[in-house]
Amino acid sequence: VKKVEAIIKPFKLDEVKEALHEVGVSGITVTEAKGFGRQKGHTELYRGAEYVVDFLPKVKLEIVVPDAQAERVVEAIAGASQTGRIGDGKIFVSTIDTALRIRTGEKDEAAI
Amino acid sequence: VKKVEAIIKPFKLDEVKEALHEVGVSGITVTEAKGFGRQKGHTELYRGAEYVVDFLPKVKLEIVVPDAQAERVVEAIAGASQTGRIGDGKIFVSTIDTALRIRTGEKDEAAI
Amino acid sequence: VKKVEAIIKPFKLDEVKEALHEVGVSGITVTEAKGFGRQKGHTELYRGAEYVVDFLPKVKLEIVVPDAQAERVVEAIAGASQTGRIGDGKIFVSTIDTALRIRTGEKDEAAI
Numbered sequence A, B, C: 001v002k003k004v005e006a007i008i009k010p011f012k013l014d015e016v017k018e019a020l021h022e023v024g025v026s027g028i029t030v031t032e033a034k035g036f037g038r039q040k041g042h043t044e045l046y047r048g049a050e051y052v053v054d055f056l057p058k059v060k061l062e063i064v065v066p067d068a069q070a071e072r073v074v075e076a077i078a079g080a081s082q083t084g085r086i087g088d089g090k091i092f093v094s095t096i097d098t099a100l101r102i103r104t105g106e107k108d109e110a111a112i
């Protein structure tokens, strides 16, 4: 089981959600965050205006999926969130040891 | 060292906190989140009303514990947060390479 | 690739950010959180006043870095966030399988 974490521009959340739905993702957790990447001191576009990049609002997605689905999920997020401009975001994949669906008691791939 | 992550219904936070206290957990981090599981387009109960499930408010708990305690912690969270209704939540366990308690400099199991 | 996660006192965010900048960190994600450590039922100082520690506001930092940089990053955070008082925080290091920079398609260490 893998966890795909993505930090993206907030206005891209809907498009990414649709792209994830199309590759069969059945669960997503979203957190409001703020962050910066490499352009500290330079400018990034936010809501049509240029900001000197300190912390900008971002959205963090977490999607836990079977190993076999992880790459497709990464591609779906990257495809839907790419604008070609700085600040498009990052995707990190890590390993989950065990997963549990609380209502049913199902475990691991069956729990997702 | 393991990290137990749980996404639960917000109104269950107090009960889960008590259950964790009873199994000897000494630290918890909580984040507000929103999410959905498998019922996209169906309904989930929230504050007594039915909502078509898009994103619903959830609470994310993170608890870092010694390996030997992880299973008991998962069981405590599952026991306290289960209502039997859809949307009860998910628990994910992963591995932490190193832990540090900033004030004392203690590491790994001693740091928790 | 490693993920360094730190839960610190909110008023320390600026100092920690500067310390991270000095060790060459090029990206940070920050989330508001609340938490408690070992002093449940005892008191912790927050904004100059003493609180019985239930949940107190904390800030969670996530910094993804090449393996070789992880230890320096942990030391930078610990150095800048330590006050010597209870509640200084925790740092957890874990392993990231793959990283992607969405705009450029770069992967792993090149993506950070």
Ligand SMILES: Nc1ncnc2c1ncn2[C@@H]1O[C@H](COP(=O)(O)OP(=O)(O)OP(=O)(O)O)[C@@H](O)[C@H]1O
Pocket (backbone or CB within 6 Å): A007, A008, A034, A035, A036, A037, A038, A039, A056, A058, A085, A086, A087, A088, A089, A090, C026, C027, C028, C029, C030, C062, C063, C064, C065, C101, C102, C103, C104, C111, C112
């Ligand atoms: N190394 C990192 N660790 C943790 N979070 C990061 C890291 N790099 C970026 N982020 C998060 O991702 C968000 C978007 O990063 P961003 O896309 O600006 O990365 P970048 O490397 O500067 O790429 P670009 O040159 O395309 O802007 C940041 O605001 C931050 O929240």
Ligand SMILES: Nc1ncnc2c1ncn2[C@@H]1O[C@H](COP(=O)(O)OP(=O)(O)OP(=O)(O)O)[C@@H](O)[C@H]1O
Pocket (backbone or CB within 6 Å): A026, A027, A028, A029, A030, A062, A063, A064, A065, A101, A102, A103, A104, A111, A112, B007, B008, B034, B035, B036, B037, B038, B039, B056, B058, B085, B086, B087, B088, B089, B090
């Ligand atoms: N695969 C997943 N990846 C990330 N987060 C998830 C995943 N599945 C569920 N979640 C998170 O957990 C919350 C609760 O999920 P939920 O309990 O509805 O899962 P479910 O599989 O639909 O089970 P049930 O049928 O009992 O509702 C979601 O709102 C979401 O935040």
Ligand SMILES: Nc1ncnc2c1ncn2[C@@H]1O[C@H](COP(=O)(O)OP(=O)(O)OP(=O)(O)O)[C@@H](O)[C@H]1O
Pocket (backbone or CB within 6 Å): B026, B027, B028, B029, B030, B062, B063, B064, B065, B101, B102, B103, B104, B111, B112, C007, C008, C034, C035, C036, C037, C038, C039, C056, C058, C085, C086, C087, C088, C089, C090
């Ligand atoms: N085991 C843990 N798992 C998850 N989060 C933790 C854990 N321990 C601490 N935290 C988070 O870190 C924050 C700060 O913890 P804190 O520094 O009070 O730890 P402590 O062990 O009580 O050390 P001290 O005695 O110096 O206060 C907590 O509010 C919580 O958000």
Ligand SMILES: [Mg+2]
Pocket (backbone or CB within 6 Å): A036, A037, A038, A039, A086, A087, A088
């Ligand atoms: Mg950038």
Ligand SMILES: [Mg+2]
Pocket (backbone or CB within 6 Å): B036, B037, B038, B039, B086, B087, B088
């Ligand atoms: Mg559900």
Ligand SMILES: [Mg+2]
Pocket (backbone or CB within 6 Å): C036, C037, C038, C039, C086, C087, C088
């Ligand atoms: Mg404490």
